[in-house]
Amino acid sequence: MELLEQRILADGRLLPGGILKVDNFLNHQMDPMLLQAIAKEWKRLFDGEGVNKILTIEASGIAMAILVGLEFGCPVVFAKKSKTKNLSDSLYQTEVPSFTHGNTNTVVVSKAYLGPGDRVLLIDDFLATGAALIGLKALVEQAGATLVGAGAAIEKRFQGGGDKLREAGVRVESLARIVEMDDTGIKFG
């Protein structure tokens, strides 16, 4: 998606350690018009697939997900980071390791909001190791719901998560795919 790639080149910042900061338009300060354009692109890509639920993970996926939900006219659920590891009968839960923070979060979704009738589209801002989307996929499986696919705004292909998901049979549509980034710049492909 040309619009997103150009914005990354204009406003993204590369930090040491393979970190791409896009917090001036995507995940701290957010540009609603850009996010709406992203949502409309996923609507175009997944149109006709019978999507009737959007699933994301707090916090930075929520803004995109609600705009995607508006396009599809369906409910949006966000998996919550739980403070407890205790199993609850009323929750689906899984563990999601964080690349950025070096810890693992227990994330949960109420059983009331995900079930066998759901055709689910996963949405997140970043796809790197794939941990977040793999966690969301596990929640969809626990619920007996159908996974239609996953939309990630920015995929860092060199971290392998996207290809791991594709090999597992998930349709992944990322809108800016970074194949290489270093001090000299960012290469899409």
Added chain:
Amino acid sequence: MELLEQRILADGRLLPGGILKVDNFLNHQMDPMLLQAIAKEWKRLFDGEGVNKILTIEASGIAMAILVGLEFGCPVVFAKKSKTKNLSDSLYQTEVPSFTHGNTNTVVVSKAYLGPGDRVLLIDDFLATGAALIGLKALVEQAGATLVGAGAAIEKRFQGGGDKLREAGVRVESLARIVEMDDTGIKFG
């Protein structure tokens, strides 16, 4: 706002301890069409006030805030819960006690995304003790920005936060104001 009050009566659940659960349409599973109607109502109420930035707090305020930002055509910033209490030169920060969880969060906003030129509208899903909005107000003051007002979807008036903010001179526009709730039901006013 009739639409929101009716939805609370239809789908909200009262739990012991003064908790109103609206997690089937507002803050776990979310209805994007309802949230858009809420955003349009705030646009109507704060139109002509020169709002050029929306500020909310993660996680449950983000969905409403991005839709409000879309209405105003301006950036949306969400204050992040910080894992450290260490002061950073690049961040505004304040403490926000949580009524629901009984703890206190340090919340931060990058200085790059809030400044003297900003006319800020605060957005959140709930207004009870007012702690979250009071924290966001403190961040706006640290930045030297102008606080235009605050929009809360549901105000629990009997917890006093809204009136405290109004007495401090903040224009607060809540869309469903609960004056009483107990086993027998919810009273708006």
